[in-house]
Amino acid sequence: MISRLFLALNAIATGLIALAYLYDPNLLLARYGLETGSPGMDNMLRSTYGGLYLVLAALFATGVFVAKRRRDALIFLLLFMGGNAIGRTASIVFAGMPPQSIMPLLAYEVVVAVVAGILAVRSQSRDKQGVQSGQ
Known part of the structure; x- marks a missing residue:
């Protein structure tokens, strides 16, 4: 039940982010003091944060x-949020600190990745117990 709720919350959050970027990439970027500068950048953001998300x-x-x-x-x-966290960390190392308003995103991504990993391991343990007991 916890895994389903956790996935549902992340599906909703990711879906809402996707819809916002598909509609207007600057909508969420403005929250972080950022903005796109060209139709090409809008296209990249709509593709990645919109379509892929x-x-x-x-x-x-x-x-x-x-x-x-x-x-x-x-x-x-786990892989998706972990990859986002790795990308943000690499950006901090190579480009310096982003605006402080972006740092909670890194914390969120790390926490979600860790929780997803724990739930996946627990899920695997339950699956093995079911097989061993003949279910």
Whole structure:
């Protein structure tokens, strides 16, 4: 139940981010004191944060409704958020500190990645117990 709720919350959050970027990339960027400067950048943001995030939200939602895919969705959530955290950390190392308003995103990504990893491991342990007991 916890895994389903966790995936549902992340599917909703990721889906809302996707829809906002598809509608207007500057909508969320302005919150962080950023803005796009060209149609090309708008295109990149709509593609990555819009289209790709929308598909990821659907993948996380699949884990909510399809028990056989729950662990896969948790692992993908771990990889997705972990990858975002790695990218932000690399940016800090190579480009310096971003505006402080962006730092909570890094914290959120690390926490979600860790929780997704824990839930995926717990899910695997339960699956093995079910197989061993003949279920």
